[in-house]
Amino acid sequence: MAHMELFDYEDIQLIPNKCIVRSRKEVDTTVTFGPRDFKLPVVPANMQTIIDEPLAVWLAEHDYFYVMHRFNPERRQAFVEMMQQRNLFASISVGVKDEEFDFIEALAAANLTPEYITIDIAHGHAQIVIDMIHHIKHYLPNAFVIAGNVGTPEGVRELENAGADATKVGIGPGKVCITKIKTGFGTGGWQLAALRWCAKAARKPIITDGGIRTHGDIAKSIRFGATMCMIGSLFAGHEETPGKKVDVDGVRYQEYFGSASEYQKGAHRNVEGKKMLMPVKGHIEDTLVEMQEDLQSAISYAGGKDLGALTKVDYVIVKNSIFNGDAI
Ligand SMILES: NC(=O)C1=CN([C@@H]2O[C@H](COP(=O)(O)OP(=O)(O)OC[C@H]3O[C@@H](n4cnc5c(N)ncnc54)[C@H](OP(=O)(O)O)[C@@H]3O)[C@@H](O)[C@H]2O)C=CC1
């Protein structure tokens, strides 16, 4: 590996350029991802405590990208039918076990092609993922295939060469992730640098996945090569997110647990995720609007009118100092 600068979100500040808009309202945060345009380059994580069918419908109706999780496998075909009957796009997740290969064939037999299929595996740089990409492209050639997760340029290239239309980057930077502790591996603590490293090799869009803690981190992700940002913890704790609500000393919280946690698996086997309680902070629509306003502002600081302006801004590395000791 050539010499690589190591940094994460909190170590970076972007450098402003002369503003060319009279109002932040003029700034366009739209992103084209696959066959569609979306309001924001942001997608809630495909986790059971973050997305469910009603939220997926709401997001699709309001022109936000979504990826339904894969943890109610028996519902997925009906979900695709339901979305497409309502003229909404269908975006689902699959794993790589034998029955998942059968499921792809069942969709094809039913003449159902989801617009987006995400192969959702912890260690996505694997032959079985390449086999699944080939399988989907054979049976459902018009589906846009997102494959991951990977943490290296080699991983990105191999999945792209196998036919993936986008790759997802991030091994272990998530808020409820314990992969880095349990295995010693991953991009936790240097996710932004790993994104830059992977983006240099990519010929197709990248979704950065995990580690985003502030709205400014979305702008930084775009700067370092992401087309889309997958976010869990910032979306956890909304009225509409499906994690169980609990009351602790009169304060409302919502459960947010890892997809590889024992709470998801129902067994303590290969556990690489934990559970947290997040304070309930209101409606997801308000958070999405605030994200959009903050991103519009970021683009105005970049001296532009759309997301493209962020991709070229200068930056400095200010190791661990941007919060001046303040908590986020
Ligand atoms: N982004 C991240 O950093 C991580 C995300 N996750 C999330 O947790 C969920 C469960 O993931 P996952 O365990 O992959 O899904 P699955 O339980 O579907 O396992 C994937 C398949 O790959 C095999 N496998 C071999 N090596 C590994 C490895 N190191 N990690 C995982 N599987 C391996 C598994 O077999 P066997 O189980 O017998 O080994 C299984 O057959 C997913 O939603 C994933 O996104 C989990 C960890 C890290």
Ligand SMILES: Nc1nc2c(ncn2[C@@H]2O[C@H](COP(=O)(O)O)[C@@H](O)[C@H]2O)c(=O)[nH]1
């Ligand atoms: N290592 C693990 N990673 C997990 C698990 N469940 C989900 N994830 C990943 O985290 C992101 C969300 O990260 P956040 O920082 O925005 O909260 C999610 O999209 C997955 O890639 C897990 O059990 N272990």
